[in-house]
Amino acid sequence: MDATFTIIHDIPGRLRLIIPALYDKKDYEQINQMFSSIKGIEQVRIEPIIQSMVISYNQEMINKKNILRFISLFFKQTRFDPLDNIMVNFKPNQRKDFLRSLVTGILLLVAYLNKSSGSVPGMLDYAVVISTAYTVLSHGENHKLRHPDVITGIVSMLSLGVGNILHVAMVTWAVNALELLNDANKSKVLL
Incomplete structure (x- = not known):
């Protein structure tokens, strides 16, 4: 599976990811609601201009590995542009x-x-x-x-x-x- 994100900060209970697919997305509120609805995720903040997603989570309810799996699956399945793998950082x-x-x-x-x-x-x-x-x-x-x-x-x-x-x-x-x-x-x- 190709990388769909890069981990920028990883402290216990908080992740900051760069997700290039966020640049093309326009439904940030829906993405926020979907990830916030996952048991153990407490807060999601999306910054589309810098293609960043910050996730605060309860470590006792969900681990980082599962969150990253959700991120990877969601953004892998929602990518429709055939040039994404080649030009993931291009506008x-x-x-x-x-x-x-x-x-x-x-x-x-x-x-x-x-x-x-x-x-x-x-x-x-x-x-x-x-x-x-x-x-x-x-x-x-x-x-x-x-x-x-x-x-x-x-x-x-x-x-x-x-x-x-x-x-x-x-x-x-x-x-x-x-x-x-x-x-x-x-x-x-x-x-």
């Missing part, structure tokens, strides 16, 4: 950006494999460029034109030209992928 919007970039990368690979040397760009090439542009422009919040991947796309297009449209898309996509990994790394540090 939901970052997952969407990553998935979009992954699809674009696959399209780029297919276009390169189908490309014959010296031929005029075809329909697949233009689809890849559109997919790359959408991927690049759909992530981030402010100042989209100042993103490194957007600037790279513009400079690449001007320097490589339209005849090398797949090369432009590849360079732009690569910078986008690096930017997404950097954003994900920053968000993990903030957690």
Whole structure:
């Protein structure tokens, strides 16, 4: 069974856990009520911003091992996102950006494999460029034109030209992928 939590503090009668699945959950009151209803658990406090759950419990009525088993089973069974095991610490919007970039990368690979040397760009090439542009422009919040991947796309297009449209898309996509990994790394540090 994969780890669904990390124990941060463990003192007799009190546990603090980091549970990445809490970031996606919106029914905190129901989760709180469910765990509070377990015999021996006295208080549950959920802090979704930092993905934390604090559980105060009576050691004579329930042991830590059983509480951790309940936590593990509950959050394992309520995880529906297939990317959870890979990107458990990524924020939901970052997952969407990553998935979009992954699809674009696959399209780029297919276009390169189908490309014959010296031929005029075809329909697949233009689809890849559109997919790359959408991927690049759909992530981030402010100042989209100042993103490194957007600037790279513009400079690449001007320097490589339209005849090398797949090369432009590849360079732009690569910078986008690096930017997404950097954003994900920053968000993990903030957690």
